[in-house]
Amino acid sequence: MDEERVLSAISLEKDVDGFHPLNVGNLAIRGREPLFVPCAAKACIELLLRSGVELLGKHVAVIGRSRVVGLPTSLLLQRHHATVSIIHAHSENPESITREADVVISAAGVPNLVRRNWLKRGSIVIDVGTTPIEDPESEHGYHLVGDVCYEEALQVVSAITPVPGGVGPVTISMLLSNTLDAAKRACRFS
Ligand SMILES: NC(=O)C1=CN([C@@H]2O[C@H](COP(=O)(O)OP(=O)(O)OC[C@H]3O[C@@H](n4cnc5c(N)ncnc54)[C@H](OP(=O)(O)O)[C@@H]3O)[C@@H](O)[C@H]2O)C=CC1
Numbered sequence: 294m295d296e297e298r299v300l301s302a303i304s305l306e307k308d309v310d311g312f313h314p315l316n317v318g319n320l321a322i323r324g325r326e327p328l329f330v331p332c333a334a335k336a337c338i339e340l341l342l343r344s345g346v347e348l349l350g351k352h353v354a355v356i357g358r359s360r361v362v363g364l365p366t367s368l369l370l371q372r373h374h375a376t377v378s379i380i381h382a383h384s385e386n387p388e389s390i391t392r393e394a395d396v397v398i399s400a401a402g403v404p405n406l407v408r409r410n411w412l413k414r415g416s417i418v419i420d421v422g423t424t425p426i427e428d429p430e431s432e433h434g435y436h437l438v439g440d441v442c443y444e445e446a447l448q449v450v451s452a453i454t455p456v457p458g459g460v461g462p463v464t465i466s467m468l469l470s471n472t473l474d475a476a477k478r479a480c481r482f483s
């Protein structure tokens with residue numbers, strides 16, 4: 294299947310994942326408004342804003358650059374005037390970048406990637422990673438782990454989202470919110 298052809302075939306007005314090239318382009322361009330922003334990226338910003346975290350001028354390190362999370366999150370952060378560092382699988386010394394960051398958003402899908410010595414004291418961590426780990430003890434035969442060593446991070450950070458019970462449920466809320474917006478537009482309620 295050609296991913297680009299599939300994405301371009303989705304009607305702009307129904308693109309609740311925010312994957313259509315026009316929605317991505319409008320998110321990237323200042324002064325333009327996308328119809329939809331990808332849910333996980335929206336969830337990260339929503340968590341920060343609702344917790345009273347100031348983004349203007351702050352250094353935010355984003356680990357990951359995917360269409361689903363990393364890229365739209367870094368674009369959205371720039372719309373809030375944060376200074377954004379983007380870390381990916383080829384980045385050298387990622388810890389030297391995250392150690393300078395006021396906020397670290399990790400979306401690599403690599404358990405235990407972010408250790409205590411990757412984080413500045415008092416920084417804020419948003420852990421997007423959700424990797425299923427086989428666990429015969431649990432109800433579904435697996436449990437989810439994030440990218441961040443939670444117990445280690447707790448010793449230095451001022452706030453952190455857990456996995457499970459952190460970004461995941463907020464992402465689902467954002468999908469519902471985007472879907473409601475799409476329905477309202479279709480019914481000309483807004
Ligand atoms: N909680 C939630 O609501 C959501 C959770 N997720 C979870 O977030 C994680 C990421 O998802 P997704 O973006 O779709 O995954 P992808 O595999 O598409 O992207 C992973 C990104 O992380 C980078 N990366 C991989 N390994 C490393 C590393 N060792 N160091 C630095 N960067 C690295 C990759 O770099 P490169 O580009 O160079 O390959 C890539 O940009 C997954 O665990 C997924 O399940 C996703 C969406 C929502």
Ligand SMILES: Nc1nc(=O)c2c([nH]1)NC[C@@H]1CN(c3ccc(C(=O)N[C@@H](CCC(=O)O)C(=O)O)cc3)C=[N+]21
Pocket residue numbers: 310332333361423437456457458459460461462463464465
């Ligand atoms: N276009 C697209 N957008 C996505 O947002 C997207 C995607 N593709 N592909 C897959 C990943 C993964 N993802 C999760 C969302 C919520 C939870 C979630 O809510 N998890 C619960 C726990 C659930 C459990 O324990 O099984 C929690 O974190 O508390 C997890 C993972 C979205 N993703």
